[in-house]
Amino acid sequence: MTDTGFKLPFFRALKLRWLMLLRGILHLWVRARALPDAQGEIGATQAGAVCYVMNDYALSSVLILDRCCEHQALARPLLPLAGLEQSEPRAYAVLRRMRGILIRRPSTRRSSEVLGRLVAYCHAHPDVDIQLVPVTVLVGRVPDRTSGFAKTLFAENWQVAGRVRRLLSTLINGRDTIVQFSRPLSLQELVAENLGAPRTVRKVSRVLRTHFRRVKAAAIGPDLSHRRTLISGLIRAPAVREAILEKAERDGIGIEKAERLARKYAWEIAADYSYTFVRIAANIIDWLTTRIYDGVRMHHFDRFKRQSLGHEIIYVPCHRSHIDYILVSYLVYQNGLVPPHVAAGVNLNLPLVGPLLRDGGAFFLRRSFRAQKLYSAVFNEYLSTILAQGVSIEYFVEGTRSRTGRLLPPKGGMLAMTVRGYLSAPVRPVMFQPVYIGYEQLVEGSSYTRELSGAAKRSERLSDLFKALKILRHRYGEAVVSFGQPIFLDALLEARDPQWRNTSAGAHARAPWLPELVEDLGTRIMTAINGAADVNPVNLLAMVFLATPKHALAEQQLLDQLQLYRSLLLKGPLGEQVTVTERDGAGIVEYGFELRLLRRTPHAMGDILSLEPRRAVELLAAFSTSAPSSASACTALPAPCTRSCATSCSCPGQRPSSKKSCRPTSSCW
Numbered sequence: 001m002t003d004t005g006f007k008l009p010f011f012r013a014l015k016l017r018w019l020m021l022l023r024g025i026l027h028l029w030v031r032a033r034a035l036p037d038a039q040g041e042i043g044a045t046q047a048g049a050v051c052y053v054m055n056d057y058a059l060s061s062v063l064i065l066d067r068c069c070e071h072q073a074l075a076r077p078l079l080p081l082a083g084l085e086q087s088e089p090r091a092y093a094v095l096r097r098m099r100g101i102l103i104r105r106p107s108t109r110r111s112s113e114v115l116g117r118l119v120a121y122c123h124a125h126p127d128v129d130i131q132l133v134p135v136t137v138l139v140g141r142v143p144d145r146t147s148g149f150a151k152t153l154f155a156e157n158w159q160v161a162g163r164v165r166r167l168l169s170t171l172i173n174g175r176d177t178i179v180q181f182s183r184p185l186s187l188q189e190l191v192a193e194n195l196g197a198p199r200t201v202r203k204v205s206r207v208l209r210t211h212f213r214r215v216k217a218a219a220i221g222p223d224l225s226h227r228r229t230l231i232s233g234l235i236r237a238p239a240v241r242e243a244i245l246e247k248a249e250r251d252g253i254g255i256e257k258a259e260r261l262a263r264k265y266a267w268e269i270a271a272d273y274s275y276t277f278v279r280i281a282a283n284i285i286d287w288l289t290t291r292i293y294d295g296v297r298m299h300h301f302d303r304f305k306r307q308s309l310g311h312e313i314i315y316v317p318c319h320r321s322h323i324d325y326i327l328v329s330y331l332v333y334q335n336g337l338v339p340p341h342v343a344a345g346v347n348l349n350l351p352l353v354g355p356l357l358r359d360g361g362a363f364f365l366r367r368s369f370r371a372q373k374l375y376s377a378v379f380n381e382y383l384s385t386i387l388a389q390g391v392s393i394e395y396f397v398e399g400t401r402s403r404t405g406r407l408l409p410p411k412g413g414m415l416a417m418t419v420r421g422y423l424s425a426p427v428r429p430v431m432f433q434p435v436y437i438g439y440e441q442l443v444e445g446s447s448y449t450r451e452l453s454g455a456a457k458r459s460e461r462l463s464d465l466f467k468a469l470k471i472l473r474h475r476y477g478e479a480v481v482s483f484g485q486p487i488f489l490d491a492l493l494e495a496r497d498p499q500w501r502n503t504s505a506g507a508h509a510r511a512p513w514l515p516e517l518v519e520d521l522g523t524r525i526m527t528a529i530n531g532a533a534d535v536n537p538v539n540l541l542a543m544v545f546l547a548t549p550k551h552a553l554a555e556q557q558l559l560d561q562l563q564l565y566r567s568l569l570l571k572g573p574l575g576e577q578v579t580v581t582e583r584d585g586a587g588i589v590e591y592g593f594e595l596r597l598l599r600r601t602p603h604a605m606g607d608i609l610s611l612e613p614r615r616a617v618e619l620l621a622a623f624s625t626s627a628p629s630s631a632s633a634c635t636a637l638p639a640p641c642t643r644s645c646a647t648s649c650s651c652p653g654q655r656p657s658s659k660k661s662c663r664p665t666s667s668c669w
Contacts, residue, residue, distance in 0.1 A: 029171065032137075035178055052092040065137060065179060118130055134182040134215075136212060139166075185208075234381050239381055243262070244259050272358040277360060292443070299480065299483065315332075315392065317394070318407055320442065328394060341392070380420065397415060397522055403451055419514065436481070531575050541619070558585070599611075
């Protein structure tokens with residue numbers, strides 16, 4: 001007899017006691033976290049028979065699931081399936097079992113015997129429904145600060161795990177276990193299609209296998225082919241073969257030489273994604289962000305995660321720092337999704353650094369390759385291939401980092417290639433996800449100050465990696481990542497051409513509406529990024545001080561101004577996505593002293609607060625980054641003029657631009 005009222009046969013009850021003993025031993029170490037489905041539910045929401053379904057059988061996974069269900073007050077998989085006249089001895093089924101003792105291989109059986117019996121029961125009893133709850137148990141998915149090499153090595157991946165590896169994985173990573181519940185399936189609804197019991201079993205198995213692949217791909221990334229196999233496929237693609245033949249004919253070289261050149265381009269471009277490296281990098285980034293930032297806040301991620309289901313995600317953040325792509329990938333990974341492949345400039349493909357970036361998912365592109373048809377064909381084919389594989393991608397539509405904090409005009413190159421890649425192989429609907437990234441202080445602040453003062457931008461060098469260690473000596477306040485309103489490509493295509501799905505891919509490339517669609521898409525992305533801005537204390541301090549003479553103000557005046565701006569922001573029509581600091585005026589001033597941005601000068605009539613002189617120029621970026629910047633008179637960077645150079649500036653506390661690029665007196669920076 002059990003606590004749920006089932007009377008079990010003697011040997012079945014003895015086996016259950018043995019399993020409960022193993023479960024108790026296992027959970028002396030294992031700590032599992034239950035994740036709900038897309039609707040926020042854990043398990044079946046309706047009363048009745050419930051059967052849990054897992055993709056692969058592992059005794060440890062069954063025991064972890066049973067403990068998790070017991071804590072959630074759900075039907076338990078180790079107990080008989082309730083609500084049926086002919087009860088199953090257990091309430092779980094698996095799609096795939098392994099065979100062999102030392103060398104484990106998948107069984108040749110394509111369906112579960114338990115599912116077969118449940119389908120037959122539903123056929124015989126149309127008034128009875130059975131809820132199938134897909135469950136995925138991931139051991140070692142979430143890294144923490146204590147994670148080491150062993151934890152990373154034995155974390156979840158796409159390889160077939162044997163008993164020994166599964167045991168080691170559970171022992172090493174047991175405290176980082178996730179139990180992902182998915183939306184229940186009604187078995188009676190599937191049986192009602194009258195396909196017959198055998199075909200229904202095959203359909204149920206096929207639907208569940210597809211679902212499990214998607215869940216696992218979302219958690220640890222798609223099952224990518226080896227880089228060499230991917231590149232061989234690129235070279236065989238019709239568009240690339242055509243470009244190879246054209247290159248050979250135009251330059252008078254052999255086809256083999258042109259093919260070698262195409263292969264060289266492919267090796268230069270392609271990422272070499274490594275799950276092991278990503279997990280190790282996550283630990284390093286966690287330590288780094290904790291060391292240099294007081295915190296990393298994230299807004300609107302839950303909504304993005306709900307909307308992203310079933311979509312190919314293109315992350316399109318603003319670009320102000322090299323930290324941008326690190327933060328986005330890290331936060332996405334920490335919150336249960338696979339990090340995106342990041343488009344990086346070929347200038348970052350440095351010795352030692354380049355291979356590590358490739359392992360993290362970076363693929364490289366040249367700044368301009370419009371006139372290089374063979375390179376363009378290889379890159380376009382690579383982008384189309386990874387899109388079709390379901391790989392999420394990240395790139396910066398501004399093209400380069402903004403030195404002033406203001407968004408730069410969008411460049412349509414990558415957007416156009418993404419749209420064409422999707423039109424050529426529309427496997428999954430594409431969702432562009434704008435991301436706002438804000439900093440209280442930039443790690444590149446000093447270099448931006450030099451460039452804004454007229455110094456030329458210097459190309460990246462390997463020695464910069466060692467100079468970057470200096471950032472560990474400083475604190476840079478908080479960083480914020482905010483996910484804006486997504487943009488769905490299908491909706492834009494429908495608005496331009498309702499019949500686009502019935503048009504050939506070659507005709508799409510010549511569609512007259514394509515340039516306009518790309519331009520509209522770029523504008524929508526930049527607008528959505530602005531619409532998700534975060535106003536932090538440094539933004540407000542910069543806005544007040546940079547509009548005052550000598551960057552100084554009486555303390556009470558400063559408090560009044562800060563409070564006024566903050567109240568205007570909270571009451572203004574800035575949209576629901578804009579977030580504003582919770583600190584009041586006094587808290588903002590205190591925080592400014594903590595960051596060493598302010599200094600106090602005692603005065604008989606009241607203390608004077610001012611900016612630290614060396615920090616004033618760096619705060620220009622913080623000033624332009626803030627959401628209310630459009631209300632200021634000194635925010636726009638005007639186009640160069642041909643008039644005589646100005647000797648004064650109408651904006652208090654500012655100075656005219658350099659003589660090399662002189663601007664009208666009415667404008668300043």
